[in-house]
Amino acid sequence: MAHTRWYKDRVFYQIWPRSFFDGNGDGFGDLIGVYEKLDYIQSLGCDGIWFSPLYPSPGADCGYDISDYMDIDALYGGMEAFKKVLDGAHERGMKVIMDLVVNHTSDEHEWFQKSRRRIAPYTDYYIWRPALPGGKLPNNWDSQFEGKAWQWDEVRQEYYLHLFAVKQPDLNMDNPLVREEVRKILRFWLEQGVDGFREDVITFISKKDGLPNDYLMPVVRGISHYNHGPRVHDYLREFQQELKDHDTFTIGEAPLVAPGLALDYIDEADGQLDTMIQFQCMGADCVLTDYLPLPFSLRRLKRAFGQWQTKLRGRAWNMLYLENHDHPRVISRYGSEKYRVESGKALACAYLFQQGTPFVYQGQEIGMTNWRPAKAIDYEDVQTRWHYENFLAGFLPDRLRLKWCHRSSRDSARTPMQWSAEENAGFTTGTPWFHVNENYRSINVADQENDPNSLLNFYREAIRLRKGLRVVREGSYVDHKPFSGSLYVYSREWQGEKLLVICSFVERPVKFEAPQGFEMIYGRLILSNYGSQLDGNGFITKPYECRVYHFGG
Ligand code: NOJ
Numbered sequence: 001m002a003h004t005r006w007y008k009d010r011v012f013y014q015i016w017p018r019s020f021f022d023g024n025g026d027g028f029g030d031l032i033g034v035y036e037k038l039d040y041i042q043s044l045g046c047d048g049i050w051f052s053p054l055y056p057s058p059g060a061d062c063g064y065d066i067s068d069y070m071d072i073d074a075l076y077g078g079m080e081a082f083k084k085v086l087d088g089a090h091e092r093g094m095k096v097i098m099d100l101v102v103n104h105t106s107d108e109h110e111w112f113q114k115s116r117r118r119i120a121p122y123t124d125y126y127i128w129r130p131a132l133p134g135g136k137l138p139n140n141w142d143s144q145f146e147g148k149a150w151q152w153d154e155v156r157q158e159y160y161l162h163l164f165a166v167k168q169p170d171l172n173m174d175n176p177l178v179r180e181e182v183r184k185i186l187r188f189w190l191e192q193g194v195d196g197f198r199e200d201v202i203t204f205i206s207k208k209d210g211l212p213n214d215y216l217m218p219v220v221r222g223i224s225h226y227n228h229g230p231r232v233h234d235y236l237r238e239f240q241q242e243l244k245d246h247d248t249f250t251i252g253e254a255p256l257v258a259p260g261l262a263l264d265y266i267d268e269a270d271g272q273l274d275t276m277i278q279f280q281c282m283g284a285d286c287v288l289t290d291y292l293p294l295p296f297s298l299r300r301l302k303r304a305f306g307q308w309q310t311k312l313r314g315r316a317w318n319m320l321y322l323e324n325h326d327h328p329r330v331i332s333r334y335g336s337e338k339y340r341v342e343s344g345k346a347l348a349c350a351y352l353f354q355q356g357t358p359f360v361y362q363g364q365e366i367g368m369t370n371w372r373p374a375k376a377i378d379y380e381d382v383q384t385r386w387h388y389e390n391f392l393a394g395f396l397p398d399r400l401r402l403k404w405c406h407r408s409s410r411d412s413a414r415t416p417m418q419w420s421a422e423e424n425a426g427f428t429t430g431t432p433w434f435h436v437n438e439n440y441r442s443i444n445v446a447d448q449e450n451d452p453n454s455l456l457n458f459y460r461e462a463i464r465l466r467k468g469l470r471v472v473r474e475g476s477y478v479d480h481k482p483f484s485g486s487l488y489v490y491s492r493e494w495q496g497e498k499l500l501v502i503c504s505f506v507e508r509p510v511k512f513e514a515p516q517g518f519e520m521i522y523g524r525l526i527l528s529n530y531g532s533q534l535d536g537n538g539f540i541t542k543p544y545e546c547r548v549y550h551f552g553g
Pocket residue numbers: 061064101164200201253325326
């Protein structure tokens with residue numbers, strides 16, 4: 001079947017199901033709730049949905065620990081509710097993509113239960129190793145979430161590898177039977193009618209032979225031996241076989257990847273995936289992980305944007321995002337909570353007019369900000385808990401470690417969606433499974449629906465504009481001020497049509513002068529956060545001011 005690359009004209013909305021909308025009053029977001037909100041998602045101009053995992057799961061990593069790949073968790077309404085949502089989305093012309101999490105399963109998955117008992121054919125479904133002399137671990141690798149990457153299993157009397165939580169054993173992708181299971185999962189969901197997959201840490205699935213010690217990395221040791229491992233492209237090509245009779249969209253999640261390496265996966269000539277979730281755009285205020293924070297650097301952000309825009313151009317397609325369920329809220333990190341609406345709008349302009357398929361994460365469109373609990377015990381996330389309890393414990397006092405989690409935790413962006421100023425932010429009529437951010441009384445969808453200047457309506461307008469402008473889909477990209485620490489000024493150009501996007505990332509006034517080739521007098525201001533004054537060929541910015549000018553075309 002022809003691969004039409006329909007995703008190039010769409011904008012996706014990411015749903016993290018537990019916290020989106022509770023349709024049955026049990027306190028958990030569910031698919032009945034999603035069904036009720038399909039019109040809302042469509043009203044944003046989004047015509048695609050990515051669902052974070054909906055499958056049955058013990059919930060050790062909020063669904064990224066799967067115990068059955070061929071079903072939908074009863075918590076979310078089961079398969080029947082899913083089909084209703086899928087049909088409802090398709091009726092509205094929206095595409096739906098699922099999370100495919102196959103680097104690891106839950107330890108409660110039947111495969112693992114049988115593997116630990118050496119029951120054929122599951123014996124080698126996971127990465128098992130005997131203890132080294134003296135009971136030592138098989139190598140020095142770290143897990144991303146909970147200390148060492150090896151866990152001793154009393155039943156099998158061996159260690160198993162877990163690159164994430166202890167309850168997320170890694171699958172042995174070198175085993176052809178495991179790869180056949182992955183193909184079965186793909187077939188199953190394609191038969192249900194889904195339109196593609198977001199493939200979780202897919203660059204980790206092939207580990208270096210012999211699982212050698214890693215002496216290169218100071219933290220997350222091991223990653224140089226399993227990220228972009230030796231057979232990853234072969235395995236992805238095998239999986240791709242299942243997609244050839246379907247016109248799909250596939251996204252690979254890829255920590256530590258630069259555009260050059262990304263092309264090995266997503267070059268339109270011979271890639272195995274359509275696009276990648278790269279982490280460079282999330283690294284403007286940290287190194288490697290959100291847990292190693294640095295002050296925000298606009299230059300670093302622009303460098304990341306620029307590299308991906310220019311190096312993929314004409315060869316591959318970008319996935320654009322500033323938020324998802326794995327990072328704190330972007331206004332709290334790259335913008336300003338004081339200038340929440342203004343900076344939220346500037347951030348929207350900073351990414352929505354680039355080339356690629358944009359993703360909006362639930363709550364981003366209303367400018368939700370970081371949740372900051374008073375007590376560490378309130379954190380739910382396995383990664384946050386481990387960092388709080390272990391990392392730098394003994395060196396940093398509790399108070400500072402808590403502050404550090406406020407800055408870095410994934411839970412900052414996992415609180416329930418703020419629908420209204422009513423109790424529990426209108427998320428549930430029951431008891432919410434997780435804390436609601438107290439600012440819901442002033443930050444919520446209902447209020448913003450009624451305000452023409454709200455961030456919500458700004459997102460709608462920005463998305464509507466980008467969809468109508470050929471230059472956004474096709475144009476070249478130039479960063480006019482790569483060295484400025486306060487302004488982001490980029491242009492796009494396509495067959496005589498030009499777009500100039502100006503975003504201030506600071507509160508203080510900054511002098512903006514039009515770059516060469518742009519006579520502002522001929523530009524039409526199509527979007528801005530402070531109204532539409534035209535002032536010669538330059539202006540002094542207001543806090544977090546943004547403007548988008550259109551020329552010609
Ligand atoms: C990436 C997912 O986005 C994250 O939420 C999850 O914890 C890890 N992969 C492990 O599956």
